Amino acid sequence: MKHRILKQSRLLVLYLTLALTLSLTLALPALAQEPLGDQVRFGSNFTLKAEQKVEGDVVVFGGNVELLPSSQVDGDVEVIGGNANIDGTVTGNIGIVG
Numbered sequence: 756m757k758h759r760i761l762k763q764s765r766l767l768v769l770y771l772t773l774a775l776t777l778s779l780t781l782a783l784p785a786l787a788q789e790p791l792g793d794q795v796r797f798g799s800n801f802t803l804k805a806e807q808k809v810e811g812d813v814v815v816f817g818g819n820v821e822l823l824p825s826s827q828v829d830g831d832v833e834v835i836g837g838n839a840n841i842d843g844t845v846t847g848n849i850g851i852v853g
Contacts, residue, residue: 803843
């Protein structure tokens with residue numbers, strides 16, 4: 756009896772884990788469409804894909820910024836020690852140093 760209950764509990768945990776994993780996997784594409792907040796990068800590049808939006812500032816130290824067409828930053832873009840390729844829209848200021 757004890758062994759049977761333990762086996763059923765393990766199956767229940769397995770099913771719940773699978774259900775949670777599947778629900779999170781299916782939800783990820785929907786979450787990717789939400790606007791991003793402030794973005795700060797140190798020593799890495801930042802790329803904003805088409806149709807993506809940042810509601811805030813983008814600041815990159817020692818990396819490059821690329822805004823693809825139809826992307827949008829509702830704030831400032833600052834690049835220190837890198838390059839910027841801006842084909843999207845920036846509603847604030849753009850500053851590049853070094």
